Each structure stands twice: as structure tokens, then as C-alpha cells.
Amino acid sequence: MTAAMAFPDSDDFRSAALPADPASRVVKLEPFNRSEALSLGVELELQLVNTHDYDLAPYAEDMLRLMAQTPLPGSVVPEMTSSMIEISTDICHSAQDVITQLSPIREALIRNADKLNIAVVGGGTHAFQQWHERRIYDKPRFRELSELYGYLSKQFTIFGQHVHIGCPDADSALLMLHRMSRYIPHFIALSASSPFVQGQDTQFDSARLNSVFAFPLSGRAPFTLSWKEFEAYFERMTRTGVVRSMKDFYWDIRPKPEFGTIEIRVFDTPLTVERAAALAGYVQSLAAWFLQEQPFEPTEDDYLVYTYNRFQACRFGLDAVYVDPASGQHMPLRDHILMTMTQLEWHSEALNATQALGELRTSVEANRNDARWLREKQGKERLLAEVVRQAALRFRGGA
Numbered sequence: 001m002t003a004a005m006a007f008p009d010s011d012d013f014r015s016a017a018l019p020a021d022p023a024s025r026v027v028k029l030e031p032f033n034r035s036e037a038l039s040l041g042v043e044l045e046l047q048l049v050n051t052h053d054y055d056l057a058p059y060a061e062d063m064l065r066l067m068a069q070t071p072l073p074g075s076v077v078p079e080m081t082s083s084m085i086e087i088s089t090d091i092c093h094s095a096q097d098v099i100t101q102l103s104p105i106r107e108a109l110i111r112n113a114d115k116l117n118i119a120v121v122g123g124g125t126h127a128f129q130q131w132h133e134r135r136i137y138d139k140p141r142f143r144e145l146s147e148l149y150g151y152l153s154k155q156f157t158i159f160g161q162h163v164h165i166g167c168p169d170a171d172s173a174l175l176m177l178h179r180m181s182r183y184i185p186h187f188i189a190l191s192a193s194s195p196f197v198q199g200q201d202t203q204f205d206s207a208r209l210n211s212v213f214a215f216p217l218s219g220r221a222p223f224t225l226s227w228k229e230f231e232a233y234f235e236r237m238t239r240t241g242v243v244r245s246m247k248d249f250y251w252d253i254r255p256k257p258e259f260g261t262i263e264i265r266v267f268d269t270p271l272t273v274e275r276a277a278a279l280a281g282y283v284q285s286l287a288a289w290f291l292q293e294q295p296f297e298p299t300e301d302d303y304l305v306y307t308y309n310r311f312q313a314c315r316f317g318l319d320a321v322y323v324d325p326a327s328g329q330h331m332p333l334r335d336h337i338l339m340t341m342t343q344l345e346w347h348s349e350a351l352n353a354t355q356a357l358g359e360l361r362t363s364v365e366a367n368r369n370d371a372r373w374l375r376e377k378q379g380k381e382r383l384l385a386e387v388v389r390q391a392a393l394r395f396r397g398g399a
Contacts, residue, residue, distance in 0.1 A: 019241075022239050022240070022241065023239070025238055025239055025240075025241050025244075026235050026238050026239045027234075027235070027238040027244060027245070028231070028235060029230070029231045029234040029235065029246075029257065030257050030258060031257060032169065032170035032173065032227060032255070032257040032260060033257060033258060033259065033260040034260050035166035035167065035259060035260025035261055036091075036093075036166050037166055037167060037168040037172075037291060038093075038165065038166055038284055038287055038288055038291070038351070039091050039092065039093060039165070039166035039261075040089075040091070040092040040093065040094070040095075040097070040098060040163065040164065040165060040166070040280050040283075040284055041088065041089055041090070041091060041092065041163070041164035041259070041261065042088065042089045042092070042098050042102070042161065042162070042163055042164075042276060042277070042280050043086055043087070043088040043089075043161065043162040043164075044086065044087050044088070044102075044122070044159075044161050044269050044273070044276055045079055045084055045085075045086045045158075045159040045160050045161075045269055046084065046085055046086070046087065046109070046120050046121065046122065046159060046269065047083065047084065047120065047121040047122070047123065047126050047159055048060060048063060048083050048084065048085065048113070048118055048119075048120060048121075049083075049118060049119050049120075049121055049126070049388060049392065050117070050118055050119075051117055051118060051119055051389075053385055054119070054385045054386075054388040054389050054392070055126075055128070055129055055385075056083035056126050056129045056133075056134070056157070057083055057118050058081075058082035058083050058135050059082075059083070059116055059118050060078050060079070060081075060082045060083065060084060060085050060137060061078075061082065061137075062116055063076075063085055063109070063112055063113070063116065063118075064076060064077075064078060064085065066112035066115060066116070067108060067109070067112060070108045070112075072104055072105050072108055073089060073090045073101040073104070073105070074087060074088045074089045074090050074101055074105060075087070075088050076088075076105070078137045078139060078142075079137065080136065080137060080142050080145065080146075080153060080156050080157065081134040081135060081136055081137060081153075081154060081156075081157045082134070082135045082136070082137045082138075083126075083129075083134065083135075083157065084137075084157060084159065087102070087105050087109070089101040089102060091166075092280070094281070094284070094351055094352045094353060095277045095278060095280050095281025095284065095351075095352070095353045095355075095356040096277075096352055096353075096356075098276070098277040098280045098281075099273065099274060099277035102273040102276065102277060103273065105273075106120075106273050106395070106396075110395075110396050119389075119392035119395075120392065120395055121271075121388060121391050121392045121395055122159070122193065122269045122270055122271040122272065122273075122276075122370075122391065122394070122395050123159060123193045123194060123268065123269060123270075123271055123370065123374070123391055124158060124159050124160065124191075124192070124193045124194030124206060124207070124208035124268030124269055125158055125159065125194035125196060125197050125207060125208050126157070126159075126388070127196035127197075127199070127374070127378075127384040127387055127388055128196065128198065128199040128384045128385070128388075129157065129198075130198065131151070131154045131155045131157060131198070132151075132154065134154040134157050136153060136154070141247075149215070152211075152214050152215065155211055155214070156211060158194070158208040158211050158212070159194075159208070159268070159269040160208065160265060160266075160267055160268060160269055161191060161267035161268065161269050161270065161276050161279065162263050162264065162265050162267070163263070163264045163267065163279065163280050163283045164256060164259060164261035164262070164263050164264075165261055165262055165264070165283055165284060165287045166259075166260055166261050167260060167261060167262060168291070170227035170230075170255075170257070171225065171226055171227050172291070173227075173255050173260075173261070173262050174224060174225050174226070174227065174230060174255065175225055175290075175298070176262055176287060176290055176291070177221060177253050177254075177255060177262045178221075178223065178225065178298035178302065179290045179295075179296070179298050180253055180262065180264060180283075180286065180287070180290070181220065181252070181253060181298070181302060181303070181306065182298070182302060182325055183286060183340070184252055184253075184266055184306070184309070184310055184313070185309045185310060185312065185313035185320060185322055185333055186282075186313075186333070186336070186337050186340065187264060187266050187267055187279070187282075187283075188205075188206050188209065188266050188267075188268075188310065188313035188314055188317075189205065189206075189313045189317045189318045189320060189333055189334075189337065189369065190267075190279060190282070190318075190337070190360060190363075190364070190369060191206070191266075191267035191268045191269075191270055191275075191279055191369070191370070192205035192206040192268055192313075192314070192317045192369050192370065192371040193206070193268040193269065193270055193271055193369070193370035193371055193374065194206050194207045194208040194268050194371070195207065195371045195374055195375055196374065196378070196384060196387075199384060201375070201378070203315070204314050204315050205313075205314065205315070205316065205317030205318075205369065205371035205372075206268050206313070206314045206317070206371070207314070208268050209266060209310070209314050210314070212250060215250045216242075217242070217243070217248055217249050217250050217251070218250040218251065218252075219251060219252065219307075220251060220252060220253075220303055220306055221249070221251045221252075221253060221254060221255075223298075223299075223300045223303065225298075230255070234246075250265075251265070252264070252265055252266045252310075253265065253266075264283060266310075267279060268370070270370055271370045271373065271374075271391055271394045271395060272394060272395060272397070273395075274359075275359075275370070277356060278356040278357070278359050278360050279360070280356075281348065281351065281353035281356030281357060282341075282344075282353070282356065282357060282360055284351055284353060285344040285347045285348040285351055285353050285357060286340070286344065288344075288347040288350070288351060289343065289344055289347050292347070296326065301325065302325040302326070303325075304325070305323040305325050305328075306325075308323060309322055309323055309325075312333065313333060316333075317369055317371055317372070318333060318334045318337070318364060318367055318368075318369055319332075319333075319334070319367070320332075320333040321333065322336045324336075334364055334367065337364050338361065338364055338365070341357055341360070341361050341364075344357065345357075373394075374387060374391065377390055377391075
């Protein structure tokens with residue numbers, strides 16, 4: 001178990017962390033490394049709950065110790081609070097590769113959770129946990145973030161899926177990032193699985209992203225289409241002392257120069273690893289369309305409707321209104337998702353993602369996502385602990 005922690009005095013922390021001379025704070029951005037175009041990587045943040053009342057339980061350290069004893073692809077690492085862990089794949093080449101790697105990791109998680117008498121659950125939020133009861137995981141960066149962000153760090157006990165997509169070069173990565181931004185509402189609605197917070201139905205399909213918006217460096221990336229301009233922006237930001245590495249940006253999509261990828265961060269963690277793999281296949285198919293057909297040029301004006309579209313998707317999920325950034329046309333987001341899936345058919349077939357997109361299409365046509373599944377369970381059971389128990393079964397493949 002993680003022991004209660006003693007943080008340094010706030011003033012000591014700030015003076016130690018920030019050199020007085022702005023010029024000495026400047027950090028150069030690392031080079032954008034080579035990666036295979038359209039390669040994939042998936043990260044999933046997961047909940048650890050006890051099997052007594054299905055509240056979050058601080059078992060991350062115990063779970064990490066047991067998982068370290070099993071050879072697996074990818075990695076399993078701690079997250080901000082001690083009731084969370086993050087699993088990730090190695091480099092994948094298709095949605096099928098993703099599920100091939102996530103499946104044995106899930107099996108090991110289930111085996112080890114049974115040994116600890118706990119359960120592992122997907123979803124973007126825990127339905128009824130109380131943020132003030134959470135413990136910060138004992139790791140220097142998490143202690144530092146807790147010191148800086150105060151109670152927000154415990155409210156960051158939320159659970160997301162991150163998808164990395166390999167880009168041929170740095171400029172292509174920025175072009176990919178801004179093209180992908182038009183599809184942020186699609187990603188939010190398809191993955192939404194966080195309708196309940198602190199025991200209440202928020203009326204949002206994805207309430208998780210409201211917690212992310214509280215952080216000062218969240219939202220969209222600056223509109224730069226050349227890596228040289230992005231490097232200059234990064235260095236200006238480090239000069240202010242507000243930023244010291246790319247990790248300090250909580251953008252919806254951010255470049256990851258060390259991997260040669262862009263990282264999409266708006267997905268709620270789905271309730272199953274199968275849906276996580278299908279979402280990765282959707283991203284990969286979009287990326288292939290962008291690279292091979294160059295279907296449109298992103299502009300700064302795309303972002304005039306970015307926050308509105310993002311809100312609509314968080315609030316209403318598949319029932320949201322989508323405003324096309326180029327034409328200004330309003331249409332049901334559900335229709336726009338289905339339209340893009342039709343556009344992507346050739347690319348998804350070439351990437352062996354036809355089944356993945358087919359599963360997503362079926363759920364969209366039925367107007368179903370994980371948020372709706374959770375609400376339906378709560379409507380029937382009238383007990384959120386029972387909903388979490390059934391979500392744990394769903395993660396195991398049993399519901």
C-alpha cells in the first residue's frame with residue numbers, strides 16, 4: 001500500500017523549481033524521431049475497485065508487483081492516484097495487433113486482481129468515488145503535480161485511452177494533428193463512458209473531459225504547420241517557466257517527438273479492450289486517408305467551432321450536433337461519423353480494420369455507446385455499486 005505522503009512547503013517547491021533568469025529556463029525541443037507511418041500504440045488507464053462495495057481501492061502498487069512477474073507485451077505503470085494503473089501496447093500495425101496485445105494483458109490483470117480480491121474496470125470515471133479520499137501515488141512527478149495543482153490532481157482520478165499514430169516526419173505530424181482535430185467530436189462520442197461523477201448522473205456522456213479542461217495547458221494545440229515554428233513556440237513557452245517538457249501540455253492531441261507520433265487523448269477508456277482496439281483502427285484508417293489522399297487543408301478557422309463541437313459531443317454523445325468547420329453546415333454527429341466511415345472503407349480494408357469499423361458502425365446505427373450501457377444498467381438496478389460490478393464483468397468479457 002502507498003503510505004500517506006508529506007509534501008514540501010509550497011514556497012520551497014516553487015523557488016526550487018523555477019530559475020530566476022528566464023533565459024536559463026529555455027529548453028530545446030527534442031528531435032522528432034523516425035517512426036513507421038501509420039504504426040499504432042494504445043494506452044489505457046484503468047480503475048482498481050474492491051469487491052466489497054465496488055469503490056476505488058488503493059491497490060496499484062500490489063497490482064504492479066504482481067504484473068511484473070508475468071512476461072507481457074507493452075507495459076503496466078502507475079498513474080496519478082493509487083487506485084489507477086495504465087497499460088500500454090508495444091508498437092502495433094493494425095487494430096488486430098492491438099487486440100492481440102491487449103488480450104493477454106487483460107487476462108493477467110484479471111488473474112492478479114482475483115489474487116488481491118479486487119476487480120479491474122474500464123470507463124472514463126468511477127461512478128461514485130469521492131475525490132478527497134484518493135491517495136497520490138508515491139512518484140516524484142505525481143508529487144510535483146499534486147503540489148502544483150492541489151485538489152485538481154485528486155480530481156484527475158479519471159480514465160482515458162490514448163492512441164499514438166506514427167507519422168513519416170515532423171511536419172507531417174503537425175498536418176496530421178490539425179486534420180485529426182476535426183474528428184475530436186467523433187472520438188469523444190464513440191468512446192464516451194463517463195456519465196456518472198460523485199454518485200450523480202452529470203447529463204454528459206463524457207464528463208471526464210470537464211476535469212481535463214480545468215488544467216491551464218489543456219485544450220487545443222497552437223496552429224503551426226512546420227516543426228521549426230513549433231520548436232520556436234515550445235522554447236518561448238519554456239522561457240516563461242510555465243512549461244518544462246511536452247508532458248506539461250494536456251492538449252487533446254499533442255506531438256510526441258520521442259516516439260515519432262501524435263497522441264490523441266480525448267477518448268474515455270472504453271468498458272472493453274475490444275472497443276479500445278476498434279477505436280484505434282478508426283484512428284489508423286483516418287490517418288491513412290489523410291496521408292494518402294490529402295483530403296483537405298486544415299486552417300486556423302477550423303478552431304472557430306472546435307470548442308462548441310467538443311462540448312456537444314461530451315454533453316450529448318452520438319446525439320450531438322456537429323458543425324462542419326469548413327462549410328458551417330450543421331448536421332447530426334451520428335450522420336457525420338457514418339459518412340466518414342463510408343469514406344474510410346477502402347483504407348480500413350487495406351489496414352485489416354474492416355471488422356473494427358464494422359463494430360463501431362453497428363453501435364452508431366443502434367445509437368449505442370458505453371455511456372448509454374451504463375445508464376441502462378443504472379436505470380434497471382438503481383444502485384451504482386451494482387453498475388460498477390457489472391462493468392467489471394464486462395471488462396472480463398462476461399457482460
